[in-house]
Amino acid sequence: MKISSDHWIPERPPYMLKPLKPIPAVATVSCLIDEENSCWIPETVNAFFDSKTAEYIMRIQISRHGGDFVRWPHTKHGLYTVRSAYNLVRAEGFFVERSRRGRGTSSAVANDEKHWKNIWKINAPGKMKIHLWRFAQDCLPSGVQMQRRQIPTSDACVFCGREEDVAHAMLLCQFAMEVWRLVKRKYMIQLQRHDLMSTKYWLFEFLANATELEATVLAVGCWYIWEARNDARNNRGHPDPTRTSVKILAYIDMIIQQCFKAKPSNRRETDVAPRWSPPPPGVVLVNSDVALFADCRQMAMGAVFRDSEGKCLAAASLPLQGFTSPEMGEALALRDAVMIARDKGFKNVIFVSDCLSLIQRLNSPAPDRSEVGSVVKDIKTLVAGFFSANFRHVKRCLNEVAHILAKTCNLASLGFISFSVPECIRKTLCIDVC
Ligand SMILES: [Zn+2]
Secondary structure, rough: OOOOOOOOOOOOOHHHHHOOOOOOOOOOOOHHEEOOOOOHEEEEEHHHHHHHHHHHHHOOOOHHHHHHHHEEEOOOEEEEEEEHHOOOHHHHHHHHHHHHHOOOOOHHHHHHHHHHHHHHHHOHHHHHHHHHHHHHOOOOOOOHHHHHOOEEEEOOOOOOOEEOHHHHHHHHHHHHHHHHHHOOOOOOOOOOOOOOHHHHHHHHEEEEHHHHHHHHHHHHHHHHHHHHHHHHOOOOOOOOOOOOOOOHHHHHHHHHHHHHHOOOOOOOHHHEEEEEOOOOOOOOEEEEEEEEEEOOOEEEEEEEOOOOOOOOOEEEEEOOOOOOOOOOOOHHHHHHHHHHHHHHHHEEEEEOOOHHHHHHHHHHHOOOOOOOOOOOHOOOOOOOOOEEEEEOOOOHHHOOHHHHHOOOOOOOOEEEEEEEOOOOHHHHHHHHHH
């Protein structure tokens, strides 16, 4: 449900909405709602709309039943989920819409618009971008904000007792500072906290100077710091800066790995020869494969572990027990690869296989009751001990190196796990990196 383009206020169709401040086209109604308390945020509503419109908005009842559900009595659907609204965030739509509507606005507003766009461009989930947007608009329920809303609560920071505004919660509090210090060990971002006069301009400035990765780090960091603060406020466990920073780093790794996937293009995949791409720094890429020897009814696995420079950290070629379906073979091969990665102490790993069905099972949160279900479960349990572990499908030609190791396995031996490059894959490894 978009604030500016959807008909969500019965008395005010979108063309009659004249917000007092520009609202990004993708901003959703959820930005105006305090989800925790299932109520409108009067400051935010009043900041954007004239008093009459604000009154109409506040009249709309937000249901407390069923968690995220909000009832919209005057829309076709009648039902609306806050969560689904997050999914509506589409940066592209925002660019098109704003560039069209941006014409004719004052230069200050147009300039702001340019900066707001930087939020929606961030490589992060919509909910994290909306969170940053609310941070910049100073409409997150901080202690200070709650007092302004006359909600009977303390404005003291739950961690240090100082007055809690959004800047304090996210950047200046000792808890936040410690989390950022830990995050900065891996991602050197400059928060320039001494420049902090207004959260909006601070964020504009930060994003204007940040690399794509730094913007992602900020969005993810702010999200988890805010979550930790909410947990502390609601007495849900003892937030710990280290744990929060680990969550942040793991989430960033996941985003990096997704961006590292080939960007979808208009051309069909078959039009372009796929190329091997290295994992991001600090991440190990593991190719695994199975070879089935039908004549002697045996199987073997092969796996190669490479770093961001394409350097081979380990290679394995091991016979597998029994003779099963190809998918089961792939699952057993990948499970062995996971165990080797664990034993070698690799903490951030991308496992790739050319078996699409297996990768889909591994990426599905649903319990798997298929033949390979038990192995899939084993793998999921094993990777829970990693900082980050992702499963990706690659075309067979990009998994060649693992396939060679599997098919050249000496079935009569115990196989090998080698830390030097086995001769049989030397050439293929070189082809991959050039
Ligand atoms: Zn504090």
